[in-house]
Structures are given as C-alpha cells and as structure tokens.
Amino acid sequence: MPAVKIAIIGAGPAGLTLARILQQNSIPCTVYEAESSRNNRNQGGTLDLHPKGGQLALKEAGLLPIFHKHARPEGEASKIVKYDGSVLWDDNVMEPWRPAAEGEQERPEIDRVVLRDILIDSLDEGSLKWGKKVLGVAENEKTKGKFNVSFADGSMEQDIDLLVGADGAWSKVRPLLTSEKPFYSGITAIELWALDAEKKNPWLSQYVGQGSVFMFDEGRAIMCQRQGTGAIRTYACVRRPESWTKECGIDWTAADARERLVAEYFNDCGADLKRLILESRDEIIPRQTYMLPVGVKWASDACAGVTLLGDAAHLMTPFAGVGVNVAMADALELAKAIIARKESITAKLVSDRNNVARAIEQYEKAMFERGEQAAAKTMHGLKGHFSATGSEERAGRIKKGYNMIMAQKMEKKQKD
Ligand SMILES: Cc1cc2nc3c(=O)[nH]c(=O)nc-3n(C[C@H](O)[C@H](O)[C@H](O)COP(=O)(O)OP(=O)(O)OC[C@H]3O[C@@H](n4cnc5c(N)ncnc54)[C@H](O)[C@@H]3O)c2cc1C
Incomplete structure (x- = not known):
C-alpha cells in the first residue's frame, strides 16, 4: 500500500514538533530545511515555553523530561x-x-538552540534533509491534488500528498493559500x-x-x-x-x-x-x-493538501513572547488531526484524499482562532511596550x- 507522502518545509520549532509527534505515531514524514546543518547560524535567544503551549506539545512528543533537564x-x-x-x-x-x-514548571526558559537540538535528535534517522532551500511549490500538473517542491540545489520532490509550510516569516508555501504578505x-x-x-x-x-x-x-x-x-x-x-x-x-x-x-x-x-x-x-x-494581519485566514479548501504552521501561518512580532508557543500548539493540533485519521491516511491515501482535507480543516479551524488570539495579544503588547x-x-x-x-x-x- 502506498503511504501518504508528508513533506514539512522548515526545521523550526513548529516543523520539528510536528515531525516528531507524527513519527512517534508511526506516520512517516520528511522535513526539508534550508540551512546546511544544525550549526549553520546563531539560533538567537531563549524562549519561554508555556504549560498549555510548548510544554504541552513536548509532553505529547515524549520530550518533557529532557526539556526539564535543560530548562531554566x-x-x-x-x-x-x-x-x-x-x-x-x-x-x-x-x-x-x-x-x-x-x-x-510555569514558564521556564530554554535556549532556542537547545530546544532545536532536542527536537532534531528525536527524529527518525534521515528524515530531516539539510540544505534544502525551497524555491517554489506547485500543484503537480499530471496528478491533481499532489504537490511538487523545487529546491535551490536543483532537486525536486514530487507527488507530495500533504505539504506543510512551517517555513517561518517568508514562507514559500503560503502563496498557495493566501496572497497576504508580512508587513x-x-x-x-x-x-x-x-x-x-x-x-x-x-x-x-x-x-x-x-x-x-x-x-x-x-x-x-x-x-x-x-x-x-x-x-x-x-x-x-x-x-x-x-x-x-x-x-x-x-x-x-x-x-x-x-x-x-x-x-x-x-x-x-x-x-x-x-x-x-x-x-x-x-x-x-x-x-x-514584521507581522501578518491579525486574524489572517484562508478557505480550508483553498488548496486541499496544503497547510501552514507557526510563523508561516500567523507571523507576529515578539512583543508578547507567545510565537513559539502558538507554533508548537499548531504542530500538536495538526498532528492530532492526522493521527485521528491514521488508518486511512497511511494506508490508501491516493483513493481517499478526503481524509487529508478533513484533517487540515479540523486543524485550521482551531488554528485560525488560536493565531488570531495570540496576534491580538501581541498587538496589545506592542502598543503597551512602546507607550x-x-x-x-x-x-x-x-x-x-x-x-x-x-x-x-x-x-x-x-x-x-
Ligand atoms: C527577535 C525575536 C524574538 C522572539 N522571542 C520569542 C519569545 O521569547 N517567545 C516566543 O514564544 N516567541 C518568540 N519569538 C517568536 C518565535 O521565534 C517564532 O514564533 C517561532 O520561532 C516560530 O517557529 P516556526 O517553526 O513557525 O518558524 P521559524 O522558527 O522561523 O522556523 C522556520 C524554519 O524554516 C526554515 N526555512 C525558511 N525558509 C525556508 C525555505 N525557503 N526552505 C526551507 N526551509 C526554510 C528556516 O531556516 C527555519 O529553520 C521571537 C521572534 C523574534 C524574531
């Protein structure tokens, strides 16, 4: 039986968390990351993970104990x-x-690089492809409902059934779903x-x-x-x-x-x-x-088989310190929606694409709400911080x- 081909673009907290939870539930997926290795650049500062955001996702991912070991x-x-x-x-x-x-713990801090390493080390061997900078994504002309991704190294990944854009602020997947751009x-x-x-x-x-x-x-x-x-x-x-x-x-x-x-x-x-x-x-x-408009949405059937997570879906400024928590909550919820349909999704996707569409619809409905709330809180934070x-x-x-x-x-x- 052909397994569903799931491609996750971006090895940030959102993409890695999704990949980990799927793989833990025996659902294969591949993460494509633009950077050439985990040590490619300074991953920035520290993040506080909330009990109902990042910590909950890590709990589901079976990574809470190792998180606590490193959290501050x-x-x-x-x-x-x-x-x-x-x-x-x-x-x-x-x-x-x-x-x-x-x-x-309430909201312990963890260095971004440490969190990323924990997630990377938890993935199935070979399922994270480094140096895969996406240049463009498009629906496969011959097989409608499947997607092709082209990379800067000249390679291409074809016939993807579920394409997840977890590629941050300047997502290359987003244009398939909405014309909104960060401002x-x-x-x-x-x-x-x-x-x-x-x-x-x-x-x-x-x-x-x-x-x-x-x-x-x-x-x-x-x-x-x-x-x-x-x-x-x-x-x-x-x-x-x-x-x-x-x-x-x-x-x-x-x-x-x-x-x-x-x-x-x-x-x-x-x-x-x-x-x-x-x-x-x-x-x-x-x-x-930069930020996307507060409450950015698209029709769930805008491009069946494609969705966004984290900053790709609802980029916000860092002035409420919630971005990573919403991103990891997105990953958890999308994983749950896929896992709930695991049997049909992993066994006979080609003939039953509706399950992918339904998983995305279930996920996006809650994600739009979560993203809007966090973005509104962040706007409030921005106004407050600069007053x-x-x-x-x-x-x-x-x-x-x-x-x-x-x-x-x-x-x-x-x-x-
Ligand atoms: C200065 C600053 C401080 C912040 N502080 C906090 C904080 O304290 N608390 C908090 O909750 N949030 C904070 N945030 C927000 C938080 O960093 C983001 O919300 C979070 O990283 C989003 O995770 P993500 O996985 O969606 O995206 P990202 O972390 O942006 O990850 C996206 C990944 O996709 C890769 N990628 C991008 N383009 C491509 C491409 N074309 N092809 C392949 N791969 C690609 C990137 O290299 C990256 O690895 C801060 C943000 C900034 C800018």
Missing part, C-alpha cells in the same frame, strides 16, 4: 526598569513566588550580544540577574535577557520607519555604532540602561520586525499577580 525556571525572573533607570520590580531580590502545577510592524530592534558576559563583565551579568530586564517607554524599549550559555542578549528597540536602519546615519558596522545609538535615542535614560547597550560589544544586528507608561503597566501587572498568589498562599496556610 530561574530565567523567568524579571526586572522592570523605568527609562530613567529606577527599578520598579526585581524578582532577583525576592524568594521565588510563581506557582507551578505538580510535575510542571513592517513599525518597530526595529537592534540586537546586541555580550557573549561571555558571565566571565568577562561581572557588572552586566549581575545587573541582568537570572532572567530579563525590561524598559518600556514611548516609541522605544530595551529588552535584555540572560542565555543559558552565560551570554547576555539585548534588544534596543525604536519605533521608526522600515528604512530607518539604512537612512539613520548610523553605520552599524562601525565601532561607534552603540555610542551613536545611545546618544541619539537613549541619551536621557538611566546610566545602567545605557551600559546595557554600550557594553554589549560582541555583535550588533539591526532587525526590522510612556509601559514599564509602570508591566510592573503593575506583575505586582497584581504576586499579591494574588500571596493572598492565596496565606489563605491556604490559615486553612491548614
């Missing part, structure tokens, strides 16, 4: 600072207070790294503490995070036009780029905040942030949560 619950610590440097909240000077359900969010983040801060810059390491430092203000923000490697990554963000990085007059390759950035956009900030930027000397990378009272509001929300938990603990103590 202490990375949840937040320090909230006003633009003038005054500290409004600092978890680092308090006893841990965030609750955790039994056997779970600039209005925010540019200057990414700065102090790679060995723990050893080389005790002040920076101590100031940042176990987790993150946040400063939110009108039209600008500083977000700084300790990595599991001891590195510190800072985003100095400004609300500026898309062309700003090229037209602002700062040469991002010059030695004085940080000094210019601070002098022109953060000069009135507290000395500690300025040091975060000035002392992150190892790398500086300007990044414009004059952003720091006070964030600190206020944490305080409220803290007071509530303390009151619950007190009540429980009195009852006991």
Whole structure:
C-alpha cells in the first residue's frame, strides 16, 4: 500500500514538533530545511515555553523530561526598569513566588538552540534533509491534488500528498493559500550580544540577574535577557520607519555604532540602561520586525493538501513572547488531526484524499482562532511596550499577580 507522502518545509520549532509527534505515531514524514546543518547560524535567544503551549506539545512528543533537564525556571525572573533607570520590580531580590502545577514548571526558559537540538535528535534517522532551500511549490500538473517542491540545489520532490509550510516569516508555501504578505510592524530592534558576559563583565551579568530586564517607554524599549550559555542578549528597540536602519546615519558596522545609538535615542535614560547597550560589544544586528494581519485566514479548501504552521501561518512580532508557543500548539493540533485519521491516511491515501482535507480543516479551524488570539495579544503588547507608561503597566501587572498568589498562599496556610 502506498503511504501518504508528508513533506514539512522548515526545521523550526513548529516543523520539528510536528515531525516528531507524527513519527512517534508511526506516520512517516520528511522535513526539508534550508540551512546546511544544525550549526549553520546563531539560533538567537531563549524562549519561554508555556504549560498549555510548548510544554504541552513536548509532553505529547515524549520530550518533557529532557526539556526539564535543560530548562531554566530561574530565567523567568524579571526586572522592570523605568527609562530613567529606577527599578520598579526585581524578582532577583525576592524568594521565588510563581506557582507551578505538580510535575510542571510555569514558564521556564530554554535556549532556542537547545530546544532545536532536542527536537532534531528525536527524529527518525534521515528524515530531516539539510540544505534544502525551497524555491517554489506547485500543484503537480499530471496528478491533481499532489504537490511538487523545487529546491535551490536543483532537486525536486514530487507527488507530495500533504505539504506543510512551517517555513517561518517568508514562507514559500503560503502563496498557495493566501496572497497576504508580512508587513513592517513599525518597530526595529537592534540586537546586541555580550557573549561571555558571565566571565568577562561581572557588572552586566549581575545587573541582568537570572532572567530579563525590561524598559518600556514611548516609541522605544530595551529588552535584555540572560542565555543559558552565560551570554547576555539585548534588544534596543525604536519605533521608526522600515528604512530607518539604512537612512539613520548610523553605520552599524562601525565601532561607534552603540555610542551613536545611545546618544541619539537613549541619551536621557538611566546610566545602567545605557551600559546595557554600550557594553554589549560582541555583535550588533539591526532587525526590522514584521507581522501578518491579525486574524489572517484562508478557505480550508483553498488548496486541499496544503497547510501552514507557526510563523508561516500567523507571523507576529515578539512583543508578547507567545510565537513559539502558538507554533508548537499548531504542530500538536495538526498532528492530532492526522493521527485521528491514521488508518486511512497511511494506508490508501491516493483513493481517499478526503481524509487529508478533513484533517487540515479540523486543524485550521482551531488554528485560525488560536493565531488570531495570540496576534491580538501581541498587538496589545506592542502598543503597551512602546507607550510612556509601559514599564509602570508591566510592573503593575506583575505586582497584581504576586499579591494574588500571596493572598492565596496565606489563605491556604490559615486553612491548614
Ligand atoms: C527577535 C525575536 C524574538 C522572539 N522571542 C520569542 C519569545 O521569547 N517567545 C516566543 O514564544 N516567541 C518568540 N519569538 C517568536 C518565535 O521565534 C517564532 O514564533 C517561532 O520561532 C516560530 O517557529 P516556526 O517553526 O513557525 O518558524 P521559524 O522558527 O522561523 O522556523 C522556520 C524554519 O524554516 C526554515 N526555512 C525558511 N525558509 C525556508 C525555505 N525557503 N526552505 C526551507 N526551509 C526554510 C528556516 O531556516 C527555519 O529553520 C521571537 C521572534 C523574534 C524574531
């Protein structure tokens, strides 16, 4: 019997999670990734996995124990600072207070590269193809309802029954389903790294503490995070036009780029905040942030046999820190919809394509809702982060949560 041919484009958290859960359920699939190896590029910072998002997907994937081994619950610590440097909240000077359900942690951080390695190592041998940059996808002219994928290395994969675009912001699969394209969010983040801060810059390491430092203000923000490697990554963000990085007059390759950035956009900030930027000397990378419209959808039968996951489906800015959780929840839900139809999907797909279509329909209905909610939350986060009272509001929300938990603990103590 011919097995269904499932191709997943992109080895990010979404594509890898989907592949792992399918393979664990004896449903073969292949992941095609543009990068040439797992060490191809710096995979960026750390991600916090939520109990009902990334953690739930990893549980289903049988990877929760290894995740806990590498996760850093202490990375949840937040320090909230006003633009003038005054500290409004600092978890680092308090006893841990965030609750955790039994056997779970609330929102522990994990380095992106570590999460990716855990997922990659869990896949069937040979099922992840590196160096397969997709150039284009199209329906097979001879066999309608099947798809061909062409790669930059000149090769082609043909007759795919289920094509999953998990290829991030600039998805090559998306155009089969919708004409929507990512647009600039209005925010540019200057990414700065102090790679060995723990050893080389005790002040920076101590100031940042176990987790993150946040400063939110009108039209600008500083977000700084300790990595599991001891590195510190800072985003100095400004609300500026898309062309700003090229037209602002700062040469991002010059030695004085940080000094210019601070002098022109953060000069009135507290000395500690300025040091975060000035002392992150190892790398500086300007990044414009992009998003898809909130609530982007397409008809489920727009192109039967094709669907999208994660950023490919609902790209959002990082200002609510939910993107990876939604991406992994997508992967879990699509896997479940396929597994529920496993018998017919794996046995006789050619004559029963409806099962693939029904699995996609079931998945997309919930995914559109989940994506819209997360994107709306992210838009709210973007507005809040870049408003004059952003720091006070964030600190206020944490305080409220803290007071509530303390009151619950007190009540429980009195009852006991
Ligand atoms: C600066 C920044 C900080 C963030 N911080 C957080 C955070 O703290 N918490 C959080 O939840 N989310 C965060 N996010 C969002 C999060 O990173 C994404 O939502 C998440 O990575 C989406 O996963 P994905 O698998 O859908 O896509 P991606 O992680 O983008 O993975 C896509 C994969 O597809 C590959 N690919 C792309 N094009 C092709 C092609 N043509 N052919 C083959 N392969 C291709 C890529 O190389 C990549 O491996 C952040 C995002 C950014 C930009």
